Amino acid sequence: MSDVSIRTRINGEEWTGAVEPRLLLSDFLRGNLGLTGTHVGCEHGVCGACTVRFDGDPVRACLMFAVQIDGHEIETVEGLSPAAGTDLRIADLHPIQRAFHETHGLQCGFCTPGILMTVASFLERNPKPSDREIREAISGHLCRCTGYHNIVAAVARAAELLTEVEA
Amino acid sequence: MSDRRRWIGERVPRIEDARLLTGRAPFVDDWEPPGTLHVAFVRSNLPHAKILDIDTAAAAAHPGVAAIYTAEDLGALCCPGPVLVPPPPIEGAIFHARTPLPLAREIVRHQGEPLAMIVADSRYIAEDAAALVSVDLDALDAVVDLSTALNEGAPLVHSDLGSNLAAHVRQTKGDYEAAKSAADRVVARRFRYDRGVAAAIENRGVLAEWDARADRLRVWDTTQAPIPIRAAIASTLGLSEAQVRVIAPFIGGGFGPKVMFYAEEILIPWVAMQLGRPVKWIEDRYENFFATTQEREQLHESELALTEDGRILGVRDHFLHDSGAYDPYGLTVPINSQCTLLGPYRIPNYESEFRVVFTNKPMVTPVRGAGRQHGVFVMERLLDIAAKELGLDRLDIRAKNLLDPDEFPHNHEIIYQDSAPLTYDSGNYAPALAEAARLIGYHDFENERRAAAADGKRIGLGIVNYVEGTGIGPYEGARITVEPSGKVRAATGVGTQGQGHFTAFAQVVAEAVGVNPADVRIVTGDTSEFHWGTGTFASRGAVVAGNAFGAAAQAVREKILAHASEALEVSEEDLELVDGTARVRGAPDVSIALGELARRANPLRGAVKPGTEPGLEATSYFGPERGTTANGVHALIVAVDPETAMVDILRYVVVHDCGTVINPMIVEGQIHGGVALGIGNAFYEELTFDEFGGTTNASFMDYLLPTATDVPAIETAHMVTPSPLNPMGTKGVGEAGAIPVAAAFVQAVEDALREVAPTLELVDIPLSPGRLFEALQDAGEEA
Numbered sequence A: 001m002s003d004v005s006i007r008t009r010i011n012g013e014e015w016t017g018a019v020e021p022r023l024l025l026s027d028f029l030r031g032n033l034g035l036t037g038t039h040v041g042c043e044h045g046v047c048g049a050c051t052v053r054f055d056g057d058p059v060r061a062c063l064m065f066a067v068q069i070d071g072h073e074i075e076t077v078e079g080l081s082p083a084a085g086t087d088l089r090i091a092d093l094h095p096i097q098r099a100f101h102e103t104h105g106l107q108c109g110f111c112t113p114g115i116l117m118t119v120a121s122f123l124e125r126n127p128k129p130s131d132r133e134i135r136e137a138i139s140g141h142l143c144r145c146t147g148y149h150n151i152v153a154a155v156a157r158a159a160e161l162l163t164e165v166e167a
Numbered sequence B: 001m002s003d004r005r006r007w008i009g010e011r012v013p014r015i016e017d018a019r020l021l022t023g024r025a026p027f028v029d030d031w032e033p034p035g036t037l038h039v040a041f042v043r044s045n046l047p048h049a050k051i052l053d054i055d056t057a058a059a060a061a062h063p064g065v066a067a068i069y070t071a072e073d074l075g076a077l078c079c080p081g082p083v084l085v086p087p088p089p090i091e092g093a094i095f096h097a098r099t100p101l102p103l104a105r106e107i108v109r110h111q112g113e114p115l116a117m118i119v120a121d122s123r124y125i126a127e128d129a130a131a132l133v134s135v136d137l138d139a140l141d142a143v144v145d146l147s148t149a150l151n152e153g154a155p156l157v158h159s160d161l162g163s164n165l166a167a168h169v170r171q172t173k174g175d176y177e178a179a180k181s182a183a184d185r186v187v188a189r190r191f192r193y194d195r196g197v198a199a200a201i202e203n204r205g206v207l208a209e210w211d212a213r214a215d216r217l218r219v220w221d222t223t224q225a226p227i228p229i230r231a232a233i234a235s236t237l238g239l240s241e242a243q244v245r246v247i248a249p250f251i252g253g254g255f256g257p258k259v260m261f262y263a264e265e266i267l268i269p270w271v272a273m274q275l276g277r278p279v280k281w282i283e284d285r286y287e288n289f290f291a292t293t294q295e296r297e298q299l300h301e302s303e304l305a306l307t308e309d310g311r312i313l314g315v316r317d318h319f320l321h322d323s324g325a326y327d328p329y330g331l332t333v334p335i336n337s338q339c340t341l342l343g344p345y346r347i348p349n350y351e352s353e354f355r356v357v358f359t360n361k362p363m364v365t366p367v368r369g370a371g372r373q374h375g376v377f378v379m380e381r382l383l384d385i386a387a388k389e390l391g392l393d394r395l396d397i398r399a400k401n402l403l404d405p406d407e408f409p410h411n412h413e414i415i416y417q418d419s420a421p422l423t424y425d426s427g428n429y430a431p432a433l434a435e436a437a438r439l440i441g442y443h444d445f446e447n448e449r450r451a452a453a454a455d456g457k458r459i460g461l462g463i464v465n466y467v468e469g470t471g472i473g474p475y476e477g478a479r480i481t482v483e484p485s486g487k488v489r490a491a492t493g494v495g496t497q498g499q500g501h502f503t504a505f506a507q508v509v510a511e512a513v514g515v516n517p518a519d520v521r522i523v524t525g526d527t528s529e530f531h532w533g534t535g536t537f538a539s540r541g542a543v544v545a546g547n548a549f550g551a552a553a554q555a556v557r558e559k560i561l562a563h564a565s566e567a568l569e570v571s572e573e574d575l576e577l578v579d580g581t582a583r584v585r586g587a588p589d590v591s592i593a594l595g596e597l598a599r600r601a602n603p604l605r606g607a608v609k610p611g612t613e614p615g616l617e618a619t620s621y622f623g624p625e626r627g628t629t630a631n632g633v634h635a636l637i638v639a640v641d642p643e644t645a646m647v648d649i650l651r652y653v654v655v656h657d658c659g660t661v662i663n664p665m666i667v668e669g670q671i672h673g674g675v676a677l678g679i680g681n682a683f684y685e686e687l688t689f690d691e692f693g694g695t696t697n698a699s700f701m702d703y704l705l706p707t708a709t710d711v712p713a714i715e716t717a718h719m720v721t722p723s724p725l726n727p728m729g730t731k732g733v734g735e736a737g738a739i740p741v742a743a744a745f746v747q748a749v750e751d752a753l754r755e756v757a758p759t760l761e762l763v764d765i766p767l768s769p770g771r772l773f774e775a776l777q778d779a780g781e782e783a
């Protein structure tokens, strides 16, 4: 099958080009665009590692084709804190990223980018979540390292930091 | 030493986080040199079969396919892999080594064994071509059931052996028979532990690039042990070790299976050399259920002999251990089970015998816990049952048998996995048990139970002990260099899979040389940076590599002091190392920066004193004489619905003692993760097989990992009994969280159901809701 042209915005930047119709969104982001912060852990929609934001909502990039983002906007972990330059400083990161750092919300970090994207959307909708709501919000993500304990703490802390930013 | 700002013991946030949180930390699959070819494997659908024919013609003709290989095409490469861990020298032990070929020839012995390797322009094309390979297999009867695998007439996994026995080991201490005849009570039961997978969220992967001009091979590999992998690649491919660089960059979780040496780790570099192109293989999740090693099927027949008042006189344990189709990892897992069973208890007589069995299932090698949880499960269950039969309190029966602090070092008179006698270095067990009982509210629990019952809820409590042999040898090393910038660079050979090594090791270095941990750049898992060492396994990183860093840091400190004393013309005793400078005590203005000292220690012209080494650098090694023994207690409260058999964990408490703690935040994280994995093993995760040996739940849809709603908040408390076996006093913790969960979990569930099903005895793990439901039915019928 011949390639299909698409036009999209990725992390705020316009992208136009042609892709193979069967190319997964996850492979497109990682392979074609070099946005390797989006990880792939299962390729069947369960682990959540590949989660990106599609017009602001979290989606599993391994369950979508690249052609489906034509006319839509995608945000990946690389777009979370564009201010962070080569000299990476925690202070320059997004409040959600800072919260994960403060609370030790990541270990191997493989599941983390996907979780950050889900949390970004979740906290927009629910800025003051309860512990139960946080657990439910991240229950679509598998993490084998942290036991979720510190991820829950990280999300609660992120909610605090985000409210401080707004205040 | 009063100048030292204490970094060891501080909750220093992790230095590696920024790169991981921004998606910049590179994992193996994030590398892709231009022109990379991609590999897909054709794997056997059948667990046991004769290979009649593999026809690759159609696949080879598919556009974009660069090469296809079957066993016949591998030449000398197609020989059995090495035995990675030779069995310890135990008198009378039998061990038959059988290791897999890189690609199967003539016979396949487990589902997923690789038959052909396809190399193509993209993974998509490689998989298209894989579908075009036609494989003709003649199914053979498979060995599936562990309990009957040694029976006369059972099908044979390795026909040349004449039986499915892979190993037989018997170890004894004292005289169990005599103890039994002196006992007031003997409790005998059978226990079963089923299979599961490690399920690191990152699958395995290898990328290899042959640089013909430099005559060098570069390999990126998701391994926990880059240095042994380099040695194996070099010797198999006929290269000098200096020509091979193995890089284990960021790894998305290890948990044991990534310490194995797999056929793909040879095949991918070999193909890269054959084709002169970079070649990459990334395992997919389905493959991971077959191609990556697993754990932990065992069947135990066990006995506990006691006095009327609950004193242990002896234990007998006979068990079968499922090795899967091959046994490249020797006896590590069953020996861990055998040795860990003794736990923190005084057990004067022990008779333990196991048989390792070949079956037509994927290979078994250590997965977090590595056989230790079986031992803990058996011992703790026996104590629970004995307490019930003797009418004793389950806390009392445990407390009564704990080793006292003055009984250390305690030699158990049997051989451990590191080939040394199993000897506990130090421990203070009674306070840990008491603390856990206090934190979980053991003594007030009957009130809590009544209050819950009034709400129509059935709650139960579980509390168990464990020990964990950690920090075994042989050795690790570290090199530390102060750079002219004043920053410190430090390297070790162990790989890292999320344990916070970049931070914990930096703390050790920072404390000795008087800098901030943020100014210490740790490099792990790159053989071009450090090429001595064995790897990250057996909860040994913080102990063995940690102490190597400690020794190297001390040596660098001495060099700094010597140079500074010369530069400032004061005696070394009058100097302190603070904030990246060496300065005079009481006269902080008289100082010199470490960077300046580094420059002076490496002059470009002039003369140096004969016999001195350039630079502020030191390399040290640490090899413990034997492993350290960490310990702890897990306690939990569950609510069980007897109608649906659903279990809800209400509270979870861990009291643990891993000696000196470098970074409590990281240690707690290790425990949280271990407990979650343990909860999965105890209740959700069971790899199931059909009667022909095929896996029936090889996906994350069907094989259930615990999620955030299944795992409770975990309360932790630290006790510190330093190890006398290393200067820092550390013990390992990497696996501790996972080890006792199943034992604690079933005790709590039984306790919750004690009125509904007083005869209920849970002896099988994992205890899925389905299994619990059936056990409840059975208990109901008996009653």
Ligand code: FES
Binding pocket: A039, A040, A041, A042, A043, A044, A045, A046, A047, A048, A049, A050, A051, A060, A061, A062, A063
């Ligand atoms: S990789 Fe997409 S959900 Fe697992």
Ligand code: FES
Binding pocket: A106, A107, A108, A109, A110, A111, A112, A142, A143, A144, A145, A146, B201, B252, B253, B498
């Ligand atoms: S941090 Fe390793 S999988 Fe979540």
